[in-house]
Amino acid sequence: MSEHDLSVLQNALQAWPTPAHLEAHHRISDVCRRALDAMHGLTLGESGWLDVTALVRQVLLIQGVTYGGAPSLVVPSEAPWPTADQWRDTGCDVSSLANARLRVTAELWAPPTSSPEEQEAAEEQVREVYRDLDPTWSNQIPSDPFWRAAHPDFGAYRGEPQRQAARAAALNDGGSLMVALPTGRGKTAVAWTTMLMSHTGVTVVIVPTVVLALDMERRTIDLERSTSRVLSPVHRFAYIGAMSAETKKELRAAIRTGSQRIVYTSPEAFVQGLSDAVITAAKKGLLQQVVVDEAHLVDQWGTEFRPEFQMVPGVLNAAYDAAPDDLKPSTLLLSATLAQRSVDVLESLFSKPERPMDVVWGTELRTEPSYFFSNHPSEEERTAAALKGVTLLPRPLILYTTKVEDAEQWADRLRATGLQRVAAITGKSSDEERRSVMERWRGEKPDGTPTATTLDVVVGTSAFGLGLDMSNVRTVIHACVPETIDRYYQEVGRGGRDGRPTLGYLAQAPDDMHIAENLNSIKVIGDELGWARWEAMLNQSTPVLGGSRLRIKRSSLPAHLNEGYDQHNAWNLRTLLLVTLAGAITLRAPQPDIPEGITPEERSALLDEYYEQAPDAIDIVLQDGTLMQPEAWKKAAHAVRQQIQQAQTKSLVAMQKVLAQTTCVGRTIAQHYAVTFDGARFHVSAACRGCPSCRRDPSSSPGTSPAEPAPPLPTSRTATDRMAPWRGGQGWMFISYAPGDRLDDLFARMAERGLNVWRVDLETAERLQRNVPTIPVVWDDPEPGFSPLEFHPGPLVAVVHSDEVPKRVWERISTGLPTYLIGPETLRNPSRPDSLLRDVSEGTYASAKSLLKGM
Incomplete structure (x- = not known):
């Protein structure tokens, strides 16, 4: 929270260059902490003037949006502090004070839109990103x-x-x-x-x-x-x-x-x-x-x-x-x-x-990002737009590029403009560089110990941030056009993992679409070269593991089959993948081929040799002999190649549709992620906090409260019901208990035999879990619409403590779903209310005592 941001920061500014002392009771935002770190970095040459102005401005905007008013801070004006003009260049109003001091206030900035009404909506969406309000989870x-x-x-x-x-x-x-x-x-x-x-x-x-x-x-x-x-x-x-x-x-x-x-x-x-x-x-x-x-x-x-x-x-x-x-x-x-x-x-x-x-x-669209796009007639104008976004949009911030060299150039460019708290992560970065960047960006050592932040902006290529637990990224900027909607959505999704609003801003230049189209075309080897390369790999393979597999060396092809000069390995792998997707083979990871009866020392030596050679080896198992002939193989490979390219093209077209700014971004993404599986159609509800289309026509927006999916539990093939023989081929079983019966022992035995889903009171379910700590106990929450009682196709245990079978339990039994009904001896048969269930049970019957003894 940011309750003390303004007072803490003002005290630190007055005491500078003495490092600020933060009291334990002070509640400050992550951005205020970053501003304090950046101020200290000025004395060490680790921060630039733009780092400080951007962070101080963000603190002021958080204060104004969250608590109201027009907050200001008094800052030094002598080097290494920014000049008055530099503060103005960073979206601040400045007035001069005595003692070489400046008073600064912050102005909100949003990426430009095409009309005053849209700009007003855009500014409100940016304002929400600065609001210091924890999300509430109503579901x-x-x-x-x-x-x-x-x-x-x-x-x-x-x-x-x-x-x-x-x-x-x-x-x-x-x-x-x-x-x-x-x-x-x-x-x-x-x-x-x-x-x-x-x-x-x-x-x-x-x-x-x-x-x-x-x-x-x-x-x-x-x-x-x-x-x-x-x-x-x-x-x-x-x-x-x-x-x-x-x-x-x-x-x-x-x-x-x-x-x-x-x-x-x-x-x-x-x-x-x-x-x-x-x-x-x-x-x-x-x-x-x-x-x-x-x-x-x-x-x-x-x-x-x-x-x-x-x-x-x-x-x-x-x-x-x-x-x-x-x-x-x-x-x-x-x-x-x-x-x-x-x-x-x-x-x-x-x-x-x-x-x-x-x-x-359970797929749902992200509701955190607001989407902004700008299209520029030259690379220079795109660079200026993206640079303005980095300067004026909230941190922490990621700037994405497509090429490694572009990422490195952008990092240098940002440093030249006055940012020092910036780094680039690309495919060329070493493990240690990646680890260091995450520690400096997050402000936390690998063991969880807090440390000073020294990075606010990271420039990355597509893999950066994948799955990382950096929850408070506020802005994602693209100085490129991703080659698929998948890549774009995944990268925008690096922001807002804490549930708070974020900004996604893409600035496009003339060459971007050409680059995206080239990248979109996955390199799949052609028919003639593919067959020739595949035939050569087969001829040079070695039988292993008793002849059940063939081992291929990735680097084993002769020079006359070279494709792309020295890229033997890459084209070998593409060929093998094509053959696999065509159904001719399955790929297997190489396993050590170690004979029986050798000494431990010999085995160790062979293992060491295997680990050394494994990176160059792939094992295959032949699957479809009909695809070992050239024409059949080419036909199958052609079909796979078409499927791959159709999927890629579909994803690029969706990206182009987003860039056209004529339809809701959220609706376009939702349509892309609807799939068919096992004959069922799985839809994704659209959601959009803001995009060009929705800012033009707010009434058409799907909003940020999409219907939550309610996926069913998968079928019983994932569970083993070792109690099934007790049902004797019947769909259900009645188990009666008498006063004093050891029900906890019975429940534990049943859980140990694969009965995991229980319709009991919560206290009993939790006690059962304590009695069988390594077996998952699923509690059937009786809330209508969510209960496994109606939907779970696997075995379920229902425990009753009255003389009446609950209607919903009996409805489940009547459908034939596997059910174990446990109740008192006096439980009546809903089909014949004048009779006890144990006397005329259509299912299988046992008493709790006899069942426990038999188990």
Whole structure:
């Protein structure tokens, strides 16, 4: 909160250059803290004049918008402080005072629009970003006992989508589950639940970037500290390239024994260096779960330049096959932005013939951003517009470019204008540079210790910020045109993760669309070259693992097949992906081919040799012999190439529609993310805080309160009902109890046999969870419209304490859904009110005492 911003900042300005002393009771905003850090940086040469003016102006605007009036501050005017003209250039009014001081007040600025009415609406939307008001969540829902057991600090679910996602993930028993859940709805907590509900076993989380792996490691260290649990014997959680060989070896050993409870890694490391450890853990029944975070990238990145995303299922399949029947690993695919092509690819790669993929569709559009666009006749004018946006829009701020060289040039340009609290993150940045930028930007060390902020603006390319827990980004500026609506929406979505309003501003130049169209065209090898390259790879492959696979070296092709000069590896991978999507092969991560009967020393030597060679190897399994002939292969490859390009073109067209500014941005994005899965159509409700179309015609705006999705719990194939034989083939069973029966013992035995969903009072459900701490107990909240009683197709236990069967319980039984009804011996039959249910039960009957004895 910003209650003391003005007084704290004014005291610091009067005391400068002496560092400000902040009292414990002072409640100041993040921006005020940044302003104090920037003022101190002036004395060290770590801040520029524009850093200070921008932050002080933002503090003044927060005060004026939140508390009213026209707040002002008295500031020094001597170097290194800004001059009066520099304050004016930063959107401030200035008046001179005695003693070389200036009084400054702030003026609001919004990106220009096409009419006074639109400009007024734009200014109000910008004003909302400065308002210091915590968001209120009106859609909180009582949480299940298992959720509170795993996350004691979470008193409620953040809406129905999170509840169903949490339930589905907790009940997932060796299946693949795709969860579409909005940013800010706790996807990380959903992924952590399985780990936190158990005492041993490994969860592997595959993340797209090193920065995200390091960020998740930081959060897990915090979790380990706050829960007093040991989650790793190595006390490391990110398996990354910069890690020492010895630490990697220790992590692999901890995964094999199940003592590494969770690890974050890239798809490349998962399918290469970690695959043997993961499969070994699975053989022992110790691999609980594999999570693919930002799962849309399996399609968006895996189809072209990071094929290891699409090799992940190869390791998963090997691990699944190796695991004991009752301890199969589950797969969790998480994303906030799943379009049709991504859904189709995930279903194709991660489903199993005997276990179709389940889905929880809880997608909602972000309601935080207001959208602004400007189109400029020259690169110079676009640069000036984006620069003005960086100068006058609120921090923390991200500026996105498409090219690495553009990001580096923009960082230099911003420094030249007077900003020093700026850095660039691109694909060329080292792991240490990424870690340092996040620490300086967030103001927090990897162990959670607060530290001074030294960055407010980060210039990045498309991967920057992906999934990061930087909740208070206020502005996202594009000095480029993204090649797909997916990329644009994901990047705008880096802002406002705390639920507060944000700004998205895109400034377009003449060459941007040409660049976007070139990037949009995914490089897929043609028919003739593709077949020739594929045939050569087959001819040079080596049978491994008893001939069940063929191993291909990515760099093995002869020079006469070169495409793109020295880009052998890239074109080999594109060819293999095309062959995979055509259905001719499945990709498998290479596994060590180690013979039986060798000494431990020989095995260790062969493993070391395998880890050294693995990055250059891909294993394949032939699937469709009809596609081994040239014409059939070319026909199938052509069809796949068309599907890929159609999806890309559709996403670019949606981006162009947004730039045309003729329709609501929120409606366009909602249409793009509507998908069909397993014969059902999943829609996304439109939402828009503000865009050019809605500012022109406010009555047409979908607003910021879209209908919340209410996804059902997936079908019972993800749960094992080991009580089914007691039902004797019937759909339901009545279990009677008498006074003094040990119901708590009975309930625990039933939960241990796969009955997780309980319609009981909350106190009983929570007591049951304490009695079976490693088994998730789902409480059937009787709130109409949300109850699993009506919708859950899997087994459900309903406990009754009166002589009457509740109408809704009997309606469920009448539909044939699997139900265990527990009630007193005096419970009457709703179909024959003059009879007891135990005497004329159409289902199966047992007393609690006999059932407990039999179990």
